[in-house]
Amino acid sequence: MKKRRRIYEGKAKILYEGPEPGTLVQFFKDDATAYNKKMHEIMDGKGVLNNRISEHIFKQMNRIGIPNHFIKRLNMREQLIKEVEIIPVEVVVRNIAAGTICDRLGLTEGEVLPRSIIEFFYKKDELNDPLVSEEHVTAFGWASPQEIDDMMALAIRVNDFLSGLFLGIGVQLVDFKLEFGRHVEDDMVRIIVADEISPDSCRLWDINTREKMDKDRFRKSLGGMIEAYREIATRLGLMQEMEPTRGSGPVLVASNDGKNVGKQESGDKENGDKGK
Ligand code: UDP
Numbered sequence: 001m002k003k004r005r006r007i008y009e010g011k012a013k014i015l016y017e018g019p020e021p022g023t024l025v026q027f028f029k030d031d032a033t034a035y036n037k038k039m040h041e042i043m044d045g046k047g048v049l050n051n052r053i054s055e056h057i058f059k060q061m062n063r064i065g066i067p068n069h070f071i072k073r074l075n076m077r078e079q080l081i082k083e084v085e086i087i088p089v090e091v092v093v094r095n096i097a098a099g100t101i102c103d104r105l106g107l108t109e110g111e112v113l114p115r116s117i118i119e120f121f122y123k124k125d126e127l128n129d130p131l132v133s134e135e136h137v138t139a140f141g142w143a144s145p146q147e148i149d150d151m152m153a154l155a156i157r158v159n160d161f162l163s164g165l166f167l168g169i170g171v172q173l174v175d176f177k178l179e180f181g182r183h184v185e186d187d188m189v190r191i192i193v194a195d196e197i198s199p200d201s202c203r204l205w206d207i208n209t210r211e212k213m214d215k216d217r218f219r220k221s222l223g224g225m226i227e228a229y230r231e232i233a234t235r236l237g238l239m240q241e242m243e244p245t246r247g248s249g250p251v252l253v254a255s256n257d258g259k260n261v262g263k264q265e266s267g268d269k270e271n272g273d274k275g276k
Contacts, residue, residue, distance in 0.1 A: 024083050034219040048076045049229040050198035052238050057197045068193035084181025087143050090121040093159045094175040098203050150191040151180050169235035174203035199229045
């Protein structure tokens with residue numbers, strides 16, 4: 001078999017050249033890292049869960065017109081994506097105080113912020129991804145003022161969509177990180193959402209117990225990281241396909257308009273949302 005060309009290897013994913021020009025294959029690894037790789041462990045099955053959760057979110061975003069790089073899931077660990085030029089800025093949206101903003105501004109974890117706050121971080125491992133302002137982003141040419149506007153508008157849309165999606169499964173979206181890329185479409189350059197959206201890049205708390213269901217379980221050595229990711233996938237209704245042998249009885253399936261329409265053997269196709 002012909003060996004694929006590896007384009008880039010990051011902490012949690014590998015990018016390979018895709019089957020068509022302008023496409024790439026994104027492979028999800030099991031590596032969990034934190035604090036710029038000071039913590040590093042292999043978490044069996046994390047890549048499979050993140051691939052599936054991220055697929056679900058990006059697919060739904062495509063359906064509601066939030067432009068993104070996702071084309072289709074290829075297998076348990078890989079998805080086909082559009083090739084973009086990544087903007088070297090991480091865009092963080094926060095709804096509730098947690099993580100670095102608490103130390104920086106003396107906030108208490110769990111405080112509801114006066115409004116959603118967007119922050120930019122320069123993607124530079126050697127510098128530990130420092131917080132930067134719009135001034136830095138434009139002055140150093142990482143993105144133009146128009147591109148910043150586009151990223152902020154998309155970040156707000158993603159926040160509204162994701163907050164609702166997670167609220168519907170009893171999970172509070174505390175904060176999350178987005179990456180954007182420039183994509184050429186019909187000779188026009190457009191900013192689209194890239195990378196992944198998963199419990200690796202979001203803070204997710206159970207609405208009732210406030211239990212952490214994201215990478216903070218690893219960062220804070222709380223244990224139960226994979227179980228938490230699996231719980232997110234389960235609540236999103238994604239586990240039937242991932243564990244086809246589990247269970248045997250009939251389960252209710254939903255039609256596209258969300259109404260329960262009939263019964264289907266467990267392990268069968270889920271809700272018309274199967275990777276092509
Ligand atoms: N985040 C991320 N990758 C990073 C840094 C942050 O996905 O390299 C996410 C993180 O999971 C959280 C949000 O961005 O959901 C805000 O992170 P924060 O600035 O609090 O930093 P952290 O505590 O994650 O180092």
